[in-house]
Amino acid sequence: MSNEVNSSTFIKGAAILGLATLLSKMLGLIYRIPYQNITGDLGYYVYMQVYPLYGTLLTFATAGFPIAISKIVSEKLVLGDGQGVQKVFRVSLITLAITGCVSFALLYGGAEWIARAMGNDKLILPIRSVSFALLIVPPMAAMRGYFQGHQNMMPTAVSQVIEQTIRVTTIIFLAYWFMRTTGNEYLAGAGAVFGAFTGACASFLVLLFFWRKNRVNKKSEVKSPNKTKEDTVWQLIKTIVYYSLPICFGALALPLLQLSDSFTVANLLIRGGIPAEEANILKGVFDRGQPLVAFGAFFATALSLSLVPAIAEARVRRDDAAIKNRTELALRLTLLIGLPTSIGLAVVAEPVNIMLYQNDKGTVTLIVLAFTTIFSTLGIASAGILQGLGQVMLPAKYLFVAVFIKVILNIILIPLMGITGAALATVLAYSVSAILNIQAVCHYTGVRLRFKAFFIKPMLSVFIMGILVWLIQPMTMKMLVGIVTTYRLYFSIVALIAVLFGVIIYGMSLLLTGSITKKDMQSIPKLNKWIPFLDRFGLLRDS
Secondary structure, three states, rough: HHHHHHHHHHHHHHHHHHHHHHHHHHHHHHHHHHHHHHHHHHHHHHHHHHHHHHHHHHHHHHHHHHHHHHHHHHHHHHHOOOHHHHHHHHHHHHHHHHHHHHHHHHHHHHHHHHHHEEEEEOHHHHHHHHHHHHOOOHHHHHHHHHHHHOOOOHHHHHHHHHHHHHHHHHHHHHHHHHHHOOOOOHHHHHHHHHHHHHHHHHHHHHHHHHHHOOOHHHHHHHHHOOOOOOOHHHHHHHHHHHHHHHHHHHHHHHHHHHHHHHHHHHHHHHHOOOHHHHHHHHHHHOHHHHHHHHOHHHHHHHEEEEEEEHHHHHHOOOHHHHHHHHHHHHHHHHHHHHHHHHHHHOOOOHHHHHHHHOOOOOHHHHHHHOHHHHHHHHHHHHHHHHHOOOOHHHHHHHHHHHHHHHHHHHHHHHHHOOOOHHHHHHHHHHHHHHHHHHHHHHOOOOOOOOHHHHHHHHHHHHHHHHHHHHHHHHHHHHOOOOOOOHHHHHHHHHHHHHHHHHHHHHHHHHHOOOOOEEEHHHHOOHHHHHHHHHHHHOEEEOO
16 A cells, blocks of 8 residues: 555656646746847847856756755665654755855856856856856755655745746846846846846745745654664765766756857857857847747657656566557657657748747748757657666767767858858757667667658658648738738738648648557547547548
8 A cells, every 4th residue: 555655656746846847948948039039139149158057067066966865865764764864964955055155166256267268258247147046056956855855846846936937037027127227238148147046046945945844754754763874974975976977967968068059159150250249149149049949849858757757667567568669659759749840940930030039030040940859859758768768878978979069060060151050060969869869769679660650651741731831921921911010910920820720731641641540649648539530530540
């Protein structure tokens, strides 16, 4: 009975944490569009230069620690060692507080050098502004790990959502205020990145609330009669670091991909003869595509959160057939989402660009960058499968390969093609990472991807969608002439109609080409209710 309760608690906790993570990511994407509208491309450049730097340092200082701490805490709890649990928490809290202080000192003290390395002294204030968050976020990782060790995911989930909400509110408010009062994009950027600090403060208060609420449990732990062999402080630190470092390195690769652009794109444009201010604005134009690409990968992120436990569970049961079925279905569904998202964005790039960012600057770059979604979604889903199989470090290793390729291609392509070259470098880097991941998945699972089902049918469906959406746009434009006179609203309506028709056409194409079968729909809870309706019109194939 206790095992069933523990399993139920774990599943419920994982679901809560997964939902909170997805909501936080969604909030972390949406704000970038109004922020760019408020500050323009130069203000967006300031933010996108500095935030990946903070993200990289934060990942290095905290990633993996909550998981490592929760693992040790849960082990101590199983043994009934309440005093050991409290010691683990104290040691981890102090260790991470020191890590945060060191990271803060490095970022604040090194702001001048970093800004010069990025080719812009005006970035010193924004870099120092974001550094204060590093004083608070690392100790929070210890608190989250403590709660997760008790299988209490609610504090982590609530604090994540509150942190992101306050951060986004701060970004929009301070960006608007500084632009209205000073018109200075660098001050607006400094205010925006300061949102990391206000968000962290709010999150910390939430965790303190849960901490005080659970004081009774803490007292019972301290009075616990059982006690295991006491670890020294250094032994605990070594154990925490041992478990957290692999996760840390795995999480570090993705921020480094964005950070490579912070140090190379504007600098290479300037070396190519473009004036500094214009190069900075062009970097902001290049960054327009980042939230769109990330939003396209949203499904794959959600899928990967469910894939890890599903594949791991099948692995424990040694159910190779289940592993193969789940792997093949996951990769195919990911491609069926990633492919039309990329092609669709490329086809409607101009109206979408104007709808979101007020003008059509960088449309060609956005078209190229759109193809990143195919590979990023496949990369995320395949990484989830590999992690479920216990191959945690492989996706990280392949992402580091992608970072290296990205930097080399930036150096080669930006002088030749400008920011479009940087976009092409991003696509190629992600493609290498995704291909390596999929090869590893096939190797460890024995899955053989059928060329017709996996590639030909989806490509045919996407081709039909792309052609028809491309034809619908000029027809819609002619219909709206004289009716809608506002430039941005005009293209917004064109974009929305094109996207709506694209979704409908693609869905029908999937059914007509047999890309989605009855078996597939039976495997997806939300779609299986449509089976009788589709069968009535003969739109669904058995296999």
